[in-house]
Amino acid sequence: MHELPFVESVLKITVEQAQQAKAKRVVGVNLVIGDLSSMVDESVQFYWDIVSEGTIAEGAKLHFKRLPVVFQCKDCGTKYQLDGKHLACPKCGSTHVAIVGGDEAHFESIEIE
């Protein structure tokens, strides 16, 4: 249940951007969310509908682009996803790896009228 502060932040940024663009209302909000960011789409939309009420963004639809958790091997460069059991590179077995994707929690665009 931590989506509320997250949603409040989304709303604040959305309203600022919409006002800057002299929009009448916001129709849609496009977000990019990595699977490591622990946000549940349904909860985000649920809180959104509540907090956006009475604002320029009331009724706007949230769209989520979900990005998976991606690891990259620092030895052979292979990119891969976790299977829940192994962390090592599936190609060369190296454990010299880094998380290169999945942390995202940012805006892409908003749709306004």
Added chain:
Amino acid sequence: MGTRTISVVENILDANDRIAQANQELFDSTKTFAINFMASPGAGKTSVILRTVQYLNSRYRMAGVDGDVATTIDADRMAAIGIPAVQINTGGTCHLDAVMLSGALPKIELSEVDLLIIENVGNLICPASFKLGSHLDVLIASVPEGDDKPYKYPKMYRGVKATLLNKIDLLPYLDFDVEYFRKGVEVLNPGLAFFQISAKTGDGFEAYIDWLRNQIDVYLERA
């Protein structure tokens, strides 16, 4: 009236990160070292903190902040051993965030505190996403949770500076492969400090406390 799309480059958690930064500046202004303990429910955060306090009590002036969904039990346990503790009831929220912490800080006389110990809400999923402004983030894992946790919750292990494996007194009774666990931790966070402890028996505390004291003393310029 047509619809237009405008591109927006903003990070959603920037607001939290900015307040975390402000929290840290506040700590730095009073030279207060802040530690954030994170773990799943029941891993032993309070038990580890209470024992840690016993070791450090004569050396530092301490205070505690306890994040809990609804009760004040853990803050009361700290207060009972003489550590002034502030409870943050998150009202159902599953982690502490920088805003909640900043709301609690005025209740603490930080200028009289060398070491602020923060017990985050018991949760392995999200506390790592919400920085607090602490100087040291420590993850406590415990033997009954199983040795596959780094593989399932990689994020929690990434941002922390140390992992404590607690409840090692239970190792003889459970199938817990310390090497497998440790390998996972090491992959996610190479070089991170790793200690095996039991808050029940006190096993392993010397090495962990030595390390911790060093972290604090370097910050306080006492080293």
